[in-house]
Amino acid sequence: MEAMESRTEQGEAQISAALVQELKSLVDRPIRVMVVCGTQNRTLLKYGLEEVLPDNLDVVAGPGCSVCVMPAGHIDAFVKIGLQPDVITATCEDLLRVSGSRESLDSIRRKGAQVEVVDSPMEALDLARKFPDKIVVFTAVGFEGAAPDVAETILEAACQGVSNFCVIPSIRLLPPSLASLLRDPELNIRGLLFSSHIESITDSDAYANLARQHHLACAVAGFGINDILNGLIEIVRQVRGGRPLNENPFAGITPSEETARVQKMLSEVFFAVETDWRGLGSIEGSGFVIREELSLYDAVKRFNIRFLKGEEQIQCQCAEIISGRSTPNECPAFGISCTSQHPIGPCMVAQEGICASYFRYTYGRL
Template sequence: MKYYDEYRDGASARALVAELRKVVTRPMRIMEVCGSHTMAIFRNGIRSILPDGLELISGPGCPVCVTSASHMDAFIAMADRPGVRVAIFGDLFRVPGSRGSLANASSRGAKVDIVYSPIDALDLAARHPQDLVVFLGVGFETTTPTIAATILAARNRNISNFAVFATQKTVPPALTVLLEDPELQLNGLLCPGHVSAIIGAGAYIPFAEKYHIACVVAGFETTDLLTSLIMLAQQIGAGEARVENAYARAVSWEGNTRAQQMVAEIFEPCDTQWRGLGLIPGSGLKIREKYRDFDAEVRLHVTLPPADEPKGCRCGDILKGISNPRQCPLFGNRCTPASPVGPCMVSSEGTCAAFHKYGLEV
């Protein structure tokens, strides 16, 4: 299959593994920021062949995982309201809040629809004019443009029973928090592929300069990942801290400016709570006043209830890369994909789910 096979070929991958072994000349800590990278690294078996000295730390780049318990509770309360039908991506269905999940709400009669795209939620609204269809906006820069496009489509199609509960987040402010953390001594960032397609590789230049950290934007195939790790190890070995783009077939330096403009038209930055990382100023997105008719928080007067994180769960430290899942006392016994306690286990891109699904030592 074109565009896949050439990036997965076993012989070229094995040659890259040999090269990676050569260029890792000192201990180095590299964070893969993105949850899709975490999964791809496990699925390709890259974790099992890493040379000694190269430590890969999984970052907070799974939007479901960083959704706060308080937001989850608000989602569930919203699904329970009469006359409301919530539309979600499948990942959110089983995420526990402090009192059950959307799956529990669905089983007691709440209307919860799993959709593949926000546009499907708009079609759902058109088919159910008696319900207010609320799309629960969870995601990073990758997801937000399609949500923005859906709000514009709702306005153009005059569909008034559609709203978005916007809790999307942006990656750069979270990187600042991680790089300021004295516990997390990182030498390199494997920068996300899809997010960078929107924000551009140039978005990491301030981090490389201010924190002297090597940055490489990476794709998701075997050879993409290995090539990017080699580039990072070479920079770190040479004491350099630059931004390199190893995913030029999808990512440009300036990003997708049309998507950026559409997002800026509908959304404005706000402070928001991240699970594990706490309140990060300017890291959230809220719907602008001009589009308030599509803002579920305004239409339904939502207040965010205070909520406790589950007891004993280390998702917070895991999202920051301070702990790995095997250091959590709940991992693999009380907390499994079938019965998750924390969000890192329930999301298919969560670090705990990746360790549980693919990790050889389990």
């Protein structure tokens, strides 16, 4: 355990040897588990869990980084809107350096476009109030867990009549993307590990149904290393027992009244349509767009922009990595032409990107 512990910082939790032992004693057949959440994947790498997992337990990363799954054509649309006169693009830090076909929001900022980093959609709305002679465009990138804040902000803008604010809706829904991945028999996923994150207040039934339909084991865990270990133990137990999933593992995480309130708000603002994903292609019902009644707040309609097919970086294998078909160290560019200082693809740019986590915690060791 020495190598693992040297990668954790003083005062942080350590891997429980007892849980590792329990997991080892339970794995009696090859089992491949997809860890969907980017933060949990980062924790696994940070603590060097792959060094102590049983040989028969294969843990692969899923498409759990919302910046990474954004195809080049969508970044091109952000850039195109960001270059319009009198526009301030309000975006998250992670998205800045992700390149579209040619430019990124960071590169157009260096050429004079107004691009501001914000921590939330409400902060973007504040910018709109502060600069009434500009149009503030918020790049709403995230999974369904990010959607309630965006919906709330759009409704507040509408209620207060703030007309110089709009959103590029780029929210993606994980259940349809996972369903599309799970149809690939070569991936041979037997279990899904989710985080006890905000997904539970949007549509947790969708995750539980997905696991049932594909006869998968499924568990929900927190972000700590030992929470994740417990989640893996639960999945292995379900696989061994051959039990169908008869309970929603998200049940009880969020009060049902809160889930109902959020779902109602989301349906007032958005509806789901077919959307493009990096590495996964176009998936029916996998992205939110803004309803016609709120089209003033839809930057795509306001600027008459279409999401076109962009040009991906040819040497980058993010598409294979996002879909669990490859790992970063199998990419020829990893650690050579692609590093955290000089990232090529979004999986190295984004904090939750799996290449960034590999580079930070394993480079030089694998």
